[in-house]
Amino acid sequence: MKLAFRIASRFLLSSRGQTILILTGIIIGVSVQVFIGSLIDGLQKSLVDSTVGSSSQVTIESVERNQTFPLSDDLLADLDRRSDLTAVSPVFSASAFMVDDEATWPVLMRGFDFARAEPIYKTEAQLAAGRLPAGTGEVLLGTGLAELTGYTVGDTLMVLTPSGDTRDLLISGIFDLKVASLNETWLLSDLATTQALFAAGDEVSAVEMQVEAVFAADETASLLADSLPADLKVTDWKVENEQLLSALSGQSASSYMIQVFVLLAVLLGISSVLAISVVQKSRQIGILKAMGIRNRTSRQIFLIQGFLLGLIGALAGVGLGLGLSAVFSTFVRNADGMPLVPFYFDPVFVSLSFLIAVAAATVSSMIPAGKSAKLNPIEVIRNG
Amino acid sequence: MADIIRLEKISKTYGTKVKTQVLFDIDLAFAEQSFNAIIGQSGSGKSTLMNIIGTLDQPTRGEIWINQIRTTDMNADQLASLRNETIGFIFQFHYLLPEFTVMENVLMPWRIRGLPVIKEVRDRAEELLDTVGLSKVHNNLATALSGGQQQRTAIARALINQPKIVLADEPTGNLDSATTDTVYQLLRQINRKMKTTFIIITHDKRVAEQADRIVEIKDGRIEMDVRNPI
Numbered sequence: 236m237k238l239a240f241r242i243a244s245r246f247l248l249s250s251r252g253q254t255i256l257i258l259t260g261i262i263i264g265v266s267v268q269v270f271i272g273s274l275i276d277g278l279q280k281s282l283v284d285s286t287v288g289s290s291s292q293v294t295i296e297s298v299e300r301n302q303t304f305p306l307s308d309d310l311l312a313d314l315d316r317r318s319d320l321t322a323v324s325p326v327f328s329a330s331a332f333m334v335d336d337e338a339t340w341p342v343l344m345r346g347f348d349f350a351r352a353e354p355i356y357k358t359e360a361q362l363a364a365g366r367l368p369a370g371t372g373e374v375l376l377g378t379g380l381a382e383l384t385g386y387t388v389g390d391t392l393m394v395l396t397p398s399g400d401t402r403d404l405l406i407s408g409i410f411d412l413k414v415a416s417l418n419e420t421w422l423l424s425d426l427a428t429t430q431a432l433f434a435a436g437d438e439v440s441a442v443e444m445q446v447e448a449v450f451a452a453d454e455t456a457s458l459l460a461d462s463l464p465a466d467l468k469v470t471d472w473k474v475e476n477e478q479l480l481s482a483l484s485g486q487s488a489s490s491y492m493i494q495v496f497v498l499l500a501v502l503l504g505i506s507s508v509l510a511i512s513v514v515q516k517s518r519q520i521g522i523l524k525a526m527g528i529r530n531r532t533s534r535q536i537f538l539i540q541g542f543l544l545g546l547i548g549a550l551a552g553v554g555l556g557l558g559l560s561a562v563f564s565t566f567v568r569n570a571d572g573m574p575l576v577p578f579y580f581d582p583v584f585v586s587l588s589f590l591i592a593v594a595a596a597t598v599s600s601m602i603p604a605g606k607s608a609k610l611n612p613i614e615v616i617r618n619g
Numbered sequence: 620m621a622d623i624i625r626l627e628k629i630s631k632t633y634g635t636k637v638k639t640q641v642l643f644d645i646d647l648a649f650a651e652q653s654f655n656a657i658i659g660q661s662g663s664g665k666s667t668l669m670n671i672i673g674t675l676d677q678p679t680r681g682e683i684w685i686n687q688i689r690t691t692d693m694n695a696d697q698l699a700s701l702r703n704e705t706i707g708f709i710f711q712f713h714y715l716l717p718e719f720t721v722m723e724n725v726l727m728p729w730r731i732r733g734l735p736v737i738k739e740v741r742d743r744a745e746e747l748l749d750t751v752g753l754s755k756v757h758n759n760l761a762t763a764l765s766g767g768q769q770q771r772t773a774i775a776r777a778l779i780n781q782p783k784i785v786l787a788d789e790p791t792g793n794l795d796s797a798t799t800d801t802v803y804q805l806l807r808q809i810n811r812k813m814k815t816t817f818i819i820i821t822h823d824k825r826v827a828e829q830a831d832r833i834v835e836i837k838d839g840r841i842e843m844d845v846r847n848p849i
C-alpha cells in the first residue's frame with residue numbers, strides 16, 4: 236500500500252497540468268453541489284421560518300369548533316416541562332366589533348400572555364409605534380386598522396362583543412405583522428382583559444406552541460394528543476400547510492437531481508482522465524510489473540490516485556461551495572437589506588457531500604484500476 | 620556448475636485464427652555464473668525466448684525451471700515475486716520510471732519486494748551507482764540523463780536485489796560504440812564480481828565473441844550453440 240501510495244502521488248505530481256485540470260473539475264463539481272444544496276436548504280429553512288416561524292406550529296384546541304375550554308394549571312405546567320416545545324402560549328380569541336360614533340369595524344380580539352407569546356409572534360419586534368400592553372385594559376392595533384379608523388397610540392377605542400357588552404381599551408401600540416388581513420382585523424390584548432371582556436372566566440380558545448424540531452411537529456402533536464383529555468385535539472402546521480410541504484419536497488427532489496447529475500459529471504470526468512492516465516502510464520506499469528509489482532498493487536496505484544483526487548477536490552470544493560453560499564447571502568439582498576437567502580451551514584449535509592465525493596472518486600477509479608491490473612507487461616515490452 | 624535456467628521443449632505460437640509459430644521445441648540450459656549471448660536476426664524468436672525465460676511471456680508448450688523452481692503452474696503473483704527476487708531485467712529501451720530520480724529508480728525493485736530501505740540497502744545502491752559511474756547524478760530525474768546514463772541506471776536497478784540472473788535484451792541497441800563497450804565491460808565485471816548469470820541478446824558480433832557461450836537462434840530453432848574457449 237505504501238509503495239502504491241508513493242507511486243500514485245508521484246504520478247499525480249509529475250502530470251501536474253492534468254492533475255490540476257481534473258482537480259478543478261472536481262472542485263467545481265463539489266462546490267456547485269454544496270452551493271446548490273446549501274442554497275436550497277437555506278431557502279427552505281427561511282421559507283418555513285417565514286411561514287410558520289412566527290405562528291403556532293402545534294395547537295391544542297377543543298374538538299368542537301370555536302369552543303373554549305378550561306386550561307388547568309397542571310396541564311400548562313406539564314406542557315412547560317416538555318423539552319420538545321420551545322414556547323407554550325394560551326390564547327383567547329373571539330370576534331367582536333370596534334365601534335365609534337360613525338362606524339363599526341369587525342375585529343378579532345386575541346388575548347395573550349405577552350411574555351409567553353413573545354417567542355412565537357415576536358410582537359415587540361413588529362411594533363410600528365408605542366409599546367406592548369403593560370396591564371389590563373390596554374390593546375394593540377394593527378397598522379391597517381389604524382389607517383382605516385384614524386386611531387393612534389394613546390387613543391381609547393370601544394369594543395362591542397356579540398353579547399352586547401362594551402368596553403373601552405387604551406391603545407398602547409400599533410403592530411405591523413406584514414400581513415394585510417391581520418393588520419386590518421386583529422386587536423391584541425392581554426389574556427385576562429380578553430377573558431373578562433367575553434366573560435369567559437379562565438377558559439381559553441387554544442394553546443399555541445412552537446416546537447424544537449419544526450419538521451417533526453406532527454410527531455410532537457401525536458405524542459401530545461395521547462396525553463390530553465378526549466375533548467381536546469391537537470393540530471400541527473404540517474397538516475395545515477400541505478401545499479407548502481409538497482412544494483418544498485418538490486424543490487428538494489429537483490435539488491437532489493441537480494446534485495446527482497453534477498456528481499455524475501464529476502465521476503465521469505475522473506474516470507475518463509484516469510483511463511487516459513492508465514494508457515499514458517502503461518509503459519511505467521509494464522516495467523513495474525516486469526520488476527515484480529503485483530496486480531493488486533498496480534490496481535491500488537489508480538485507486539489511490541482516485542482517492543487522493545477525490546479527497547483534495549472534495550475538501551477544496553466544500554470550502555469553495557460554502558464560500559460561494561456565504562458570498563451569495565452577503566451580497567444578494569432584498570430591498571429591505573435582509574439576505575435573499577440566508578447562509579445556512581448544515582454539517583451533516585456538508586460531511587455527507589464530502590464523503591460521497593471522496594467515495595465516488597475512488598469508485599470511479601475502479602475501471603482504470605482494473606485496466607491497470609490487467610495490463611500485461613509483455614505488451615509494453617514487445618512494443619517498445 | 621549447476622543449471623540455473625532450464626528450458627524443456629519450449630514452443631510458442633502467436634495468434635488464434637492465423638497461427639504463427641515462433642519457437643520450435645527449444646531445449647536449452649544455462650549454467651550458474653555464466654555469461655551468455657543469444658544472437659539471431661530480427662524475427663528469429665530470440666526476444667520471445669528471452670521474455671519466456673523472464674516469465675513475462677508464457678510458452679504455448681514446454682516447461683521452464685528457474686533456479687530449480689518449475690514455473691509452469693505458478694500464478695501471476697508467484698511469478699511476480701520470482702521475477703522480483705531472482706531476475707534483473709535490462710531492456711533495450713531503458714524503461715526507467717521518468718517520475719522518479721535515479722536513486723529512486725534503482726531502489727524500486729527493493730521497494731517492490733516490500734522491504735524497508737535501510738542504510739545497508741541505500742549503501743548498496745550508492746555502490747552500484749558508483750560502479751556504473753553515476754554517483755554524481757543520483758538525485759536527478761531519470762529523464763534528465765543521457766541514453767548511456769539511463770542504460771547504466773537500468774543496470775544498477777537490475778542488480779539492486781542481487782538477482783541470480785540478469786536478462787538483457789539488446790542493452791546497447793540504442794548506444795554509440797564507445798558507450799556500448801563501457802556497458803559491456805561493466806556487465807562482464809559485474810558477472811565476475813557478483814557471480815550473476817547473464818543472458819544477453821545482442822546483434823553485436825564483437826560483444827557476442829566475448830561471452831562464455833553463444834547461442835544462435837534462427838527461425839525459432841537453435842542454429843548454433845558454441846562455448847567460447849577463453
